[in-house]
Amino acid sequence: MATADDxxxxxxxxxxxxxxxxxxxxxxxxxxxxxxxxxxxxxRGIQRGHEHKLRFIGDRLNATEEVLLxxxxxxxxxxxxxxxxxxxxxxxFQIPSECRLGEQVVQLRTRGGxxxxxxxxxxxxxxxxxxxxxxxxxTAQAISWNVTISGVCTNEDIDYFRLTGKKGQRLSVEIEAxxxxxxxxxxxxxxxxxxxxxxxxxxxxxxxxxxxFSVLLPxxxxxxxxxREASFRGNDNCxxxxxxxxFPRPMAVYPAGGKRGEKLSxxxxxxxxxxxxxxxxxxxxxxxxxxxxxxxxxxxxxxxGISPSPLPFRISDFDNVLETEPNDNFNQTVTxxxxxxxxxxxxxxxxxxxxxxxxxxxxxxxxxxxxxRLGTGLDPVINVFGADKKxxxxxxxxxxxxxxxxxxxxxxxxxxxxVRDHLKxxxxxxxxxxxxxxxxxxxxxKIPRVEQYSQxxxxxxxxxxxxxxxxxxxxxxxxxxxxxLLADNLPAGITLTAPPMRDNLNSMPVVFEATADAPIxxxxxxxRGSHVDDAKNIHGHFFNLADFSLGEPNNTLYYGxxxxxxxxxxxxxxxxxxxxxxxxxxxxKNGSMNLTIIAHRDxxxxxxxxxxxxxxxxxxxxxSQITITKGKSDAVYPLNANESAQVGKWPMYVIGxxxxxxxxxxxxxxxxxxxxxxxxxxxxxxxxVGREEATKIR
Numbered sequence: 001m002a003t004a005d006d007x008x009x010x011x012x013x014x015x016x017x018x019x020x021x022x023x024x025x026x027x028x029x030x031x032x033x034x035x036x037x038x039x040x041x042x043x044r045g046i047q048r049g050h051e052h053k054l055r056f057i058g059d060r061l062n063a064t065e066e067v068l069l070x071x072x073x074x075x076x077x078x079x080x081x082x083x084x085x086x087x088x089x090x091x092x093f094q095i096p097s098e099c100r101l102g103e104q105v106v107q108l109r110t111r112g113g114x115x116x117x118x119x120x121x122x123x124x125x126x127x128x129x130x131x132x133x134x135x136x137x138x139t140a141q142a143i144s145w146n147v148t149i150s151g152v153c154t155n156e157d158i159d160y161f162r163l164t165g166k167k168g169q170r171l172s173v174e175i176e177a178x179x180x181x182x183x184x185x186x187x188x189x190x191x192x193x194x195x196x197x198x199x200x201x202x203x204x205x206x207x208x209x210x211x212x213f214s215v216l217l218p219x220x221x222x223x224x225x226x227x228r229e230a231s232f233r234g235n236d237n238c239x240x241x242x243x244x245x246x247f248p249r250p251m252a253v254y255p256a257g258g259k260r261g262e263k264l265s266x267x268x269x270x271x272x273x274x275x276x277x278x279x280x281x282x283x284x285x286x287x288x289x290x291x292x293x294x295x296x297x298x299x300x301x302x303x304x305g306i307s308p309s310p311l312p313f314r315i316s317d318f319d320n321v322l323e324t325e326p327n328d329n330f331n332q333t334v335t336x337x338x339x340x341x342x343x344x345x346x347x348x349x350x351x352x353x354x355x356x357x358x359x360x361x362x363x364x365x366x367x368x369x370x371x372x373r374l375g376t377g378l379d380p381v382i383n384v385f386g387a388d389k390k391x392x393x394x395x396x397x398x399x400x401x402x403x404x405x406x407x408x409x410x411x412x413x414x415x416x417x418x419v420r421d422h423l424k425x426x427x428x429x430x431x432x433x434x435x436x437x438x439x440x441x442x443x444x445x446k447i448p449r450v451e452q453y454s455q456x457x458x459x460x461x462x463x464x465x466x467x468x469x470x471x472x473x474x475x476x477x478x479x480x481x482x483x484x485l486l487a488d489n490l491p492a493g494i495t496l497t498a499p500p501m502r503d504n505l506n507s508m509p510v511v512f513e514a515t516a517d518a519p520i521x522x523x524x525x526x527x528r529g530s531h532v533d534d535a536k537n538i539h540g541h542f543f544n545l546a547d548f549s550l551g552e553p554n555n556t557l558y559y560g561x562x563x564x565x566x567x568x569x570x571x572x573x574x575x576x577x578x579x580x581x582x583x584x585x586x587x588x589k590n591g592s593m594n595l596t597i598i599a600h601r602d603x604x605x606x607x608x609x610x611x612x613x614x615x616x617x618x619x620x621x622x623x624s625q626i627t628i629t630k631g632k633s634d635a636v637y638p639l640n641a642n643e644s645a646q647v648g649k650w651p652m653y654v655i656g657x658x659x660x661x662x663x664x665x666x667x668x669x670x671x672x673x674x675x676x677x678x679x680x681x682x683x684x685x686x687x688x689v690g691r692e693e694a695t696k697i698r
Contacts, residue, residue, distance in 0.1 A: 034112045034113050034571075034660050035662055035665075036110045036112065036114070037059040037061075038115035039057050040118065041106070042054065043120075043150055044150065044239055045120060045121035045150065046095060046121075046127065047123055047126055048099040048124060049095060049099075051095070053090055053093075054090070054093065055088055055091075056088070056089040056108060058087060058108075060086065060112065061087060061089050061115075063083070063110045063112060064109070065109055066081075066521075066522070067091055067107075067109075069104065070106065070117075070294055070565055071104055071293075071295065072294065074099055075099055076099060077093070078091060078093060079093070089108065099122050100295070101122050101299060102122060102309055102310060103121055103122075104120055105118075105119045106118060107459070112571055112572060112662070113459075113461040113569070113664075114459040114568075116456075117455060117546035117561075119181060119548065119561070121176060121179075121180070123241070124305065125245060125305075126146075126147050127147075128150070129150050130150060130152070134160050134161065135158055136160060137162075137191075140162040141162065143162070145165075145244070145246060146246065146247065147243075147244055148241055149161065150239070150240075150241055151240055152236060152237075152239050152240070153184065153227060153228055153234035153238040153240065154234050154235060155232075159228070160224055161224065161225045161227075161244070164221070165221070166217065167217060167220050168216055169216070170215070170272070171216075171246065172243070172244075172245060173190070173201075173212060173214075173242065173244050174210070174211075174242070174249065174307075175188060175210050175242050176210060176242075176243075176308075176309075177209070178208065178210055178558050179207070179210055180240070180241065182237045182239055183550065183558065184229060184234070184237070184238035185209050185231070186211060186228070186230065186240055187200070187211055187228055188200065188211050188212075189201075189226050190225055190226075191223065191224040191226065192222075192223055193221045193222045199215045202230055205375055205376055205377040206251060206309075206376075209558055214249040214270075246304045247304055248268075248302050248304060248307055249270075249307050250269055250271065250282075250300045250307065250311065251271045252374075252431045253300075254267045255320055255341075256431050256432075257314025257343070257370070257433045258288035258313075260316070262288050264285070264287075264320070265284070267281045268281065268311075269281055269428055269429050273428075279428035282300070282302075286298070289315060295310075296315075297311055311374075314341075314374070316435060317339075318340055319340060319341065320341050320343060321342050323343065327355070328354065329352070330385070330416055333355060333356040335414060338358070338359065338438065339436060339437035340357070341433060341434070342417075343431070344434075345431050346420060346421050346427075346430040349424060350424050352419070354418050355417040356414055356417075358413070359407075360409060361410070363408070363409045363438065364406065364407070364438065365407045365409070366405070366435075366438075366439055367404065367417065367435075368435045369402050369403040369404065369432060370402060371430070372401040373400060374431060376431045377427060377429060378427075378432055379396075379422040379423065380403045380420070380422070380432055381394070381395070381396045381420055382394065382405060382418065383417070384407055384415055385415065385418065386415060386416075393405055403419075417436070419434065441476075441477065442477040442540070443474065443477070443479075443531075443539065443540025444540050444542075444543055445472050445474050445529055446542065447470050447471070447544065448471055448507070453547065453550060457470065458544055459568065459569075460512055460567065460569070462512045462513065462568075462570055463570075463571055464516055464520070464572060465573050466574060466666045467513045467667040467668065467669065468512050468655075468666065469509060471509060471510070472508050472509075473506055473507050474506055474540070479531070479536070482502055483532065484500050484530060484531075485508075485510065485528075486528045486530060489527075491519075491521055491523065491570060492521070493517070494512055495512070496512055497511045497512075497513070498510040499670075505618075507615065508651075509651050511669065511670045514570045518570045521569065522567070523569070524566065524567055525566050525568055526566075527565075527566035542565070542566045548560050574666050576607075576666060577600040577666060578598070578599055578666055579597070579668055580595065580596075580597060580653070581596040583595065583671075583674075586676035587645075587676070588641065589619070589647070589675065590641065592638065594636045594637070595638075599634065599656070601633060608658065609627065609628040610627055610657050610658070611635060611637065611655070612624070612625055612656070613639075614653070617646060617650035617652075617675065618644070618645065619645025620639060620640070620645055620673070621641075622637060637654065639673070641675055647675050649673070649674045650673045651673075652671050654668045655668075685697075
């Protein structure tokens with residue numbers, strides 16, 4: 001991870017533009033453009049254990065200085081950054097041989113801002129490009145075993161690949177397509193030399209819209225792997241990486257979680273059964289990590305290779321209990337004490353697993369069932385029964401397709417929990433994990449979206465000598481009270497202004513300010529907050545959701561990731577600064593006020609500046625946007641307060657954007673808005689009068 005104080009190994013030398021380029025006026029045209037946009041990284045994947053050059057493609061990428069790696073422990077280093085042009089940057093990576101396989105989420109930091117999230121993949125196998133024509137069996141591309149094919153499926157395109165195998169040899173094929181960030185719903189099929197179908201795959205529980213299969217070849221000879229868009233609607237953006245070889249491909253691990261730091265025996269359930277149809281199981285001993293790593297999971301490897309993607313694995317503080325069959329009814333259960341993590345398998349149709357646990361009267365427990373989130377095909381349904389075996393509570397799909405209950409025990413005693421598949425199906429891979437524990441305080445922070453399908457302003461880019469601001473949303477769980485932010489690890493030269501978040505609000509305004517001489521640097525920080533009362537020991541961390549693959553209908557999210565580090569940087573100064581003229585009088589309930597915003601412009605900069613007023617205290621209203629018009633230096637924001645406006649002093653800020661060779665943002669200082677009761681109230685009694693008559697109005 002490249003942070004604000006990383007070493008030179010991750011702070012590569014950036015190649016500068018040619019010396020014969022014309023000089024730029026710093027105040028109006030900074031070296032870096034604002035708000036870089038990262039669209040794609042090519043190639044989409046690379047092999048570990050080697051040096052690779054990747055091209056970062058987007059817009060406003062000039063003056064790129066750093067690659068921000070969200071995996072703290074990848075071991076990846078950046079040895080060079082080459083500026084190709086405004087839309088292309090070449091980055092040379094050193095990928096260690098022990099680097100974790102799978103997705104690496106990255107961002108670019110330029111002198112003008114921080115890009116959106118994008119990713120590339122690390123594989124174990126040599127990369128081979130697809131070569132056209134390969135659109136039928138006669139022109140199928142010949143490939144060797146244990147390679148990763150990088151290709152594209154255009155409209156109505158089917159890509160065929162031919163390899164030679166032996167009877168009984170294992171052939172595993174796995175696709176990365178939707179997981180690459182492109183909405184490519186792929187399908188694969190395996191044909192023998194007579195064109196008979198041996199295996200096929202489309203969507204799978206483990207890899208969602210990305211298919212995979214693993215089979216034993218029935219005879220010696222040539223075999224063909226075909227990949228296409230599931231509805232034959234491919235295009236130039238339907239990119240894929242296809243792993244082909246005799247590597248293992250388990251479909252589940254049991255148990256699918258463990259207590260941090262403990263040694264644990266786990267069973268990998270193979271996708272190929274034994275000859276008698278029973279599940280093929282390989283048992284290994286692992287040490288559960290102390291902390292859940294970025295994009296963590298368990299990879300299975302043997303002398304043939306390693307599976308291309310991991311099996312999800314939960315890490316918790318709970319002791320593990322494994323189900324003991326038979327446990328198909330109330331009379332076959334064993335009592336457990338909470339907190340506990342119960343692990344089992346719905347391994348056959350109509351299988352019901354019963355668990356018995358103790359609870360005290362009015363004790364509040366969370367019952368969280370993990371199945372689909374573990375990549376298994378189980379669609380779990382859970383029910384809680386009292387000691388009299390009467391049903392009390394039940395749940396199906398609260399947590400995605402998994403089940404969740406917040407359960408308050410009505411009396412002291414024992415309770416029964418039943419888990420089954422929604423359609424009463426069962427398979428040897430239908431693994432589940434149920435964590436039962438008393439509720440406890442939980443806290444998380446995030447930056448709310450300003451555009452629904454965009455990562456716009458989801459990071460902190462503070463201009464030198466100016467400010468940037470965001471709203472920060474907090475999710476409190478099982479507690480109340482005011483919250484504060486902890487600003488002990490900000491980059492040099494940046495300070496933070498954030499009043500405590502009141503206990504009746506879920507948002508707080510945060511203003512970041514950089515000194516005029518702050519170093520143009522940045523990185524990824526663990527941004528934290530807590531309850532204002534330190535004695536309560538309630539802490540929370542920042543998180544964000546990166547949307548990678550959106551598709552039909554209505555921009556449904558098919559693939560994304562969760563990040564837990566806040567991107568923050570000091571950027572070059574902008575040719576404008578914003579200021580709120582601090583009101584000298586309060587805004588009265590049922591009243592209005594004109595708030596003056598001043599733009600301090602550099603000489604020669606006269607672009608219009610769009611202003612927004614993001615944080616509004618309860619009962620305060622305003623228009624969504626106003627503009628400081630071209631060449632003007634101020635504008636008036638109309639504020640009003642209704643009858644229910646909450647009296648008191650409230651923070652406020654305005655953020656503005658202008659075209660500085662691309663969109664650029666700056667914020668005002670954190671000002672104060674006081675809401676007060678009216679000093680005088682006027683009321684008029686209704687009156688009426690005829691024409692040419694007189695009356696009194698009271």
